[in-house]
Amino acid sequence: MGRGIRYRHIERVLSEHVRSWYNVLEIGCGGAVYKDLFLNHVGVDLPGNPYETQDEKNADVYCSGEILPFKNETFDLVFMVACLYQIPYPDKVIKEGRRVLKANGKILIFDYNLKTTKRLKRLERRGLNHNNVWSPFSLASLVKRSGFSVSIIHDYSLTEQTLKWLSPLLKLRVVRYSIIQICQIKEGWNIIVGEKKGD
Secondary structure, three states: OOOOOOOHHHHHHHHHHOOOOOEEEEEOOOOOOOHHHOOEEEEEEOOOOOOOOOOOOOOOEEOOOOOOOOOOOOEEEEEEEOOHHHOOOHHHHHHHHHHHEEEEEEEEEEEEOHHHHHHHHHHHHHHOOOOOOOOHHHHHHHHHHOOEEEEEEOOHHHOOOOOHHHHHHHHOHHHHHHHHHHHHHOOOEEEEEEEEOOO
């Protein structure tokens, strides 16, 4: 496991969607901090990954997520953490992820929310990076257009301890929508689960 930050809520969501025997592909693996959660993990990243040193390599394969060097229907799960927002053509990466997924396989995307991405856009290369700024709905729409059935996992990690009493109310659409809007005001995550539909 390399350098990088490991988030508990991401670890929790990954563990809820994976089985021990799954073949797992991580696109934009960076420090590969979640690698130890899986028996069969393949991490891909671009050469020059800032989380690696000359002595420590985290990626198993160096390539663009837009052109993955794997056969169709190789993996049970594809996931990305904090990388899709930096990719100029995210739809190509999602479609490639779909291509290498087995039937009924899942793609999990953990990407920064509006507030976080806007801050990073200002900081990274003085705003010259191509940072996509997503709402959970726009990211879910992108994944859906790529041929997945989609669900949004709401990032309650920001509010779960203070809003436990809201649990029964979360079944109401208006309450969920309001919390999503509140979560977008604070820094946090968009978490999308896509399941590959039949061709």
